[in-house]
Amino acid sequence: MTENLNVYAVRMLTQKEYFAPGHRACQGCAEALAIRLVCKALGRNIVIASATGCMEVVSSPIPFTSWRVPWFHVAFENAAAVASGIESGLKVLMRKGRIPNKKIVTIAMAGDGGTADIGLQALSGALERDHDFIYICTDNEAYMNTGIQRSSSTPFGASTTTSPAGKVKMGQITWKKNMPAIAAAHNIPYVATACPSYPIDLVQKVMKAADTKGAAYVHILSVCPTGWRSAPELSIKLGRLAVETGVFPLYEVEKGRYHLSMDFPTLRPIREYFKLQGRFRHLTDDMIQEIEKRIHQEYEELREKAKKGV
């Protein structure tokens, strides 16, 4: 299944749309783009368990649906548990000969709130049990669906409706939770980060996750113009800047071994990324410097891991 798509590039992707147009996502929503690419990567033989969130709301107003693949939404915090049930159900029905034997990939999908906060327990349980499924976290760094409230995945300094920049507090005062590291700590065979600004990289990683026997976790940074207070036409650029500034490095953890998908000997100044987003507008030069220091330190740590191959 996995081919080196870099050779063929975008034309290798199927023209078929499994996440149909006409959904109600905002202009410039990179999460919708990410989901569209995930579906293209996997084709039609999948079943999706979706958490409550933007992608659920925009795609499924009864009696309409944007899903051309089987799709199931139960609640906010349990996408991983529901996917566990789907995977087990399909497995046992095939084993008992009640449905034909063929490869069907089970996907759980959730945002950063549904993954790093309320869904973390169910996710940890499903990873520990090593169900054969892919967990896709589309991370737009806050509870965008309910109106841009902070999550544990909101970056330091970002202003949200519940971590506002005020006279004495400067937005989010905690550092972004490292979800890929938490997933990797479960010793699952495959963990990756991706961003739809790098579509081929994203598609390859999702295909690799599908080929992995056991649980796979793919964490996708998804630019949200509404929540980030950025121009919709800049979503792709912002995704690239997140990667090039070291804010969101692209890497894989295969059987515990780290591998950087793209390495930048010199990172772009973080200011270039921040200045395009209203959520960082209030930050002072000192604060930006402090954040940049920490981002660079984390990037170096990641590089070290990749160098050592651990």
Add this chain to the structure above:
Amino acid sequence: MSYRSDHHGKRGGDLIMGKRVGMEVSIAAAEAVKQCNVDVISAYPITPQTHIVEHLSEIVANGEMDAEFFCVESEHSALSVCLGSEATGARSFTCTSSQGLALMSEITYIASALRLPIVMIIANRALSAPISIWNDHSDVMSIRDCGWIQFFAENGQDVYDHVFIAYRLAEKRDVLLPVIINMDGFTLSHVIEPIELIEQEKIDQFLPPYQPLHCLHPDRPVSMGGIALPPIFTETKKAHEVAIWSSMPKILETWKAFGDMTGRYYNPVETYKAEDAETLLVTMGSCGETASVAVDMMREEGRSVGLAKIRLWRPFPFEAFKQATLKAKQLVVIDRAISMGGPGGPVASEVRSALYGEPTHPVVYNFVAGLGGRDVSPEDFIKMVDKAEIEIEEGNREGYEIYGVRE
């Protein structure tokens, strides 16, 4: 090997079918799940539900049953797993108690609204605080309106039988609703009772493999669990309500078919010496058996007392209940839970609603008894009847009290 297996003597595979054997009720329940050829079992341990899951895990570990069995990290996930597996068309089972049910309560509402025919046994136990592992009905009353069909078992045979009844009923195309079987924690779950087991061939005839109407499969993609905007939300709720009321005749049909197979016929409301009784005790769950002993004792003294036992809690059998009780002068309704700051106990509340529209009806006196494992003996039932008869005689037509409070 635990002592429980020693009591019923033989392991699951060798059990003598068609004969009455002494068996712990939880083990009988697990055996029934095995006989239903359930595909996916997912659970999280909580007292007093544990013996069911322990026995099921043994059955699967010994290869006596081909199922995906796994222990999840919470009850919320236990039921969520069942929603996922049931939606693929796999027959699914879970069981819980008390806090576990409270934790999964969010998902109970979703399971029924998505019309997924899951079967769950609740080993009823008090809700915290203070924490109590013992029996009452406050756990299931917290999800009274979750839209599942809900049975209350009176004894071990009821529990065993209703596992088959529940799956056959739930999976009917014109029902497609999940089913809860309530069995009192410890007083049923942990006692050894004589259980008449049913031959597997009979079960296979009674309960054919599940044929889902819609399921999650790429060959026929469906979307399940979409968002309803105000113009359609009410209609979805109405459809659900119609579905649960429409299940009433199917429940009766299923009981009839089960009775024809086993000779054990069940009814929404069971009566005992009720025909001519002036006073009727009304119970739900295992205390019905104790109450029947109390009825015998009072009958010996020449008192006109009988018993009505509610077996079907949702949909509530209003007609059957009225038929069973309208001729009585007074009803002494025993509740095992409190509706705090409300009309007393939830059963009495339902009973009063059932009778309110009738031109003449019995006076209802409501006792809450047996909370958090407090024993309710035949003598206690007699005392409650004594008290109610005096109070009603004195003109108290809305009696409600918590029985046996130590002051």
